[in-house]
Amino acid sequence: MDQNSYHKYFSTILSIAALLAGWELLALAVNNPALPGPVQSLDTFINEVPRGLWQHFLISTYRVFTSIVLSLVLALPIGMLLGREQHLDRFAAPVIYLVYPIPKIVFLPVLATLLSYGDISKITLITLVVFFQILVPIRDASRNINAALINSVKSLGAVRFDVYKHVVWPAVLPEMLTSLRIASGTAIAILFFSETISSQEGLGYYLLDAWSRFAYDEMFAGIIAMGLLGLVIYFILDYLEHLICPWKFV
């Protein structure tokens, strides 16, 4: 292991330790069963994982990942196009600005009725939210590309496809990853909400179920699982950034 990644691991461990220490102090100060400390919560977490928590975690992970990938596959080409082709954007922008601010959660009853209470309604709901959250930044990044770069590439004989391939696509990648980081937090929040309303499985259901039984340590085991889900997404995005944006790290 080289010096750099050693430092990185060290600071990761340090920051998690600081979080746990803060949690412990808060739990001691509050001194209420509703806020168990990290030791007790982790203990319950480890016991709960083989007893069903693992399945809930996998189902939630599947729902979040599918939604994010689906949103990306839709938002990336559309965002790139709307940023560059003004005549399309003039048509699409009013629709985007009308639909974007609506809290999509209000559609859950409709989706649940139309698409059943299973995975599809939840994935559709999360996708509806995340799609706009990544579409708008990608479109803006695509629109704000330095005109000199485009002209330079055109002067080399580039047709429209070449401009998209060599300029627009790589130019929107960093913005895409930033928007995915923000959207992953939203995705988990929407996931939680949809799973508490109409579900028998998933971390949201697990959490609400523990809450209704006043099993606070189990509730916090569920919260830890949600935190881990976020962490997994964060690491994947970090890895992706190094993989697809190597010029940002020189």
Next chain:
Amino acid sequence: MNSLNSDNNLVIVRGLSVSYFQQKKEVPALSEVSFAIPRGSTCALIGPSGCGKSTLLYVLSGLMRPSGGSVMVGGEPPTAPRRSTALILQDYGLLPWKKVAENVGLGLEIRGIKREQRLDRVKRVLQEVGLWELRNRYPSQLSGGQRQRVGIARALAQEPDLLLMDEPFSSLDALTREMLQEQLLQIWKDKRITIIMVTHSIDEAVYLGQQIIVLAGNPGRVLEIVNNPGVGNEGYRDTPEFHQLSTMLRSKLSH
């Protein structure tokens, strides 16, 4: 106007007017511009900011259409980007996400030239500008002067007969600028590429332009075309002709 019809001219501009639309209002950028540039010569376009120098370069490169008059490059109007015209813009137009060698080979890649042939040519031009060792760097890892040389290498990789440059050395420090001006002169002497450059610097115009086209704004028109046969002579910068011409241009531009 005899010179405008000669076969020896690579670029012929006659009565060129260009205007563009800004908030539905027509803004004239160039009006009734005429000049001719012989094959294998150099030309400097100089004038105050906003006199349409860059617009003129865009029209010559085929990226912008004239509104009136005619432009011929190599006997044809430059409607689509012409294969043997290379354009280097002010900030060199290097793609931050491509390594030096990929940037230099981009034009060849777009033309569908095969990988091996491409790499050969990239290697040759990078060695020519002395940057082969830096082929795996990204533009952000280069100095301003090195970036400009990558821009020149990318242009040379296209094997152009016409090189258009927009204020090529304006953002460089004085030492680097003189070194690159020297290198450009050397390339011109070796290959006899026709070079048209836009510049703000009187010194640069006199040092590099066999023809100096003085533009006045606004809209841009030709104020005067000055012949400058001393370009390329050894130690030209230190001669009395150089200084006389510089003084003359300075007085014209300060009107």
